[in-house]
Amino acid sequence: MQTNLADFIRDTPAGRVADAILRKCVHCGFCTATCPTYQLLGDELDGPRGRIYQIKEVLEGVPPTRAIQQHLDRCLTCRACETTCPSGVEYAHLLDIGRHEVDARVPRPLAERAKRWALARVLPERKRFAAALRLARMGKGVLPDSLAGKIPAPQEAGPRPAAQHARRWWRLEGCVQPELKPAIDAAAERVFDRLGISLEAAPGAGCCGAIEWHLDEQERARARARRNIDAWWPAIESGEVEGILITASGCAAQVRDYGFWLAEDPLYADRAAQVAQRARDVSEVLAAESASLEALLLAQPTPRGAVAFHAPCSLQHGLKVRGVVERLLARAGYTLVPVRDAHLCCGSAGTYSLLQAELAEALKRNKLAALTEHAPARIASANIGCITHLEQGANVPVQHWIELLDEALRT
Secondary structure (H helix, E strand, O other): OOOOOOHHHHOOHHHHHHHHHHHHOOOOOHHHHOOHHHHHHOOHHHOHHHHHHHHHHHHOOOOOOHHHHHHHHOOOOOOHHHHHOOOOOOHHHHHHHHHHHHHHHOOOOHHHHHHHHHHHHHOOOHHHHHHHHHHHHHOHHHOOHHHHOOOOOOOOOOOOOOOOOOEEEEEOOOOOHHHHOHHHHHHHHHHHHHOOEEEEOOOOOOOOOHHHHHOOOHHHHHHHHHHHHHHHHHHHHHOOOOOEEEOOHHHHHHHOOHHHHOOOOOOOHHHHHHHHHHEEEHHHHHHHOHHHHHHHHHOOOOOOOEEEEOOOHHHHHHOOOOOHHHHHHHHOOOEEOOOOOOOOOOOOOOOHHHHOHHHHHHHHHHHHHHHOOOOOOEEEEOOHHHHHHHHOOOOOOEEEHHHHHHHHHHO
């Protein structure tokens, strides 16, 4: 694709990145076939190729409009288009640049601005989110069913092993997951304890920054990334820990992008790149420990129930991890049922289900129909957003797959 970027962005870091990405696009349209929003809406402007054209126009100097802003907002950033693209177009990075430039020039309606501002200041802050969640649970009885159904009941974490092993990994604590589903990280700690590995949360580390980044609060997200790097770096540099293990695939995909986020920061660029290289989804770490895990699972040969696995977009498209979780669950005795259109998004996508509720609900209905088609006893996934989104309409339990593996090792 030929480009002629406008003076305001041509010689900037963002402009150089955008120009390189745009020049890779060959207009083939393969991405359109796998785009969830295009499949729902049938509008070229709500597919990757159409959004690329709109971003290109804005970067070449065409004044952005509210309509363009809305077309970009409707993108899930699921990155299925990147998996499909034969030319290696890094669409998600281009979208972030396009959204940032459009938002700088197109004011949002007041109610929309207020909602986005609140989400960016409550969800990433664990104490604030915990307080908001407690209030929501207290008032659940007077809320409309549409809102009450989104508030999960409190969950017990279960026993957590003491950190006692020579082998150690930092575990990303995150923001909403410890409050919504504390059993996920507790299950991971128990699984790795059996493998002789301790998982520990680094003091001072917190939210990965994904929520703020996707709400175009990019500097707040970068500041959060720097705090996490500062918290993790001493033990990484000294070799005390092997890396950063992350149980939410969406967070893992974001931490893996820290090198890109901070590439222009002379104080953090090198450390950010190294941290990104050391960040792993929990499935990647367990796959590397497969021999030890196999030995434990051989002592637990009991066949288990049927499970439908929903591969989050961040896992299969963002991290490019495919088939790993399914193999781990199969080794643990679970029967994996087939899931049609497994590449499609469930509609959670961070804050998307709150900001684009109608589209998110349609995607959830389609995904649940596909997941339950072969009557599984449970649905498993790998990201907190997907789990909480799907369980609101599922007629079977929805859990993180590490909880199923922990269960297999305990019984």
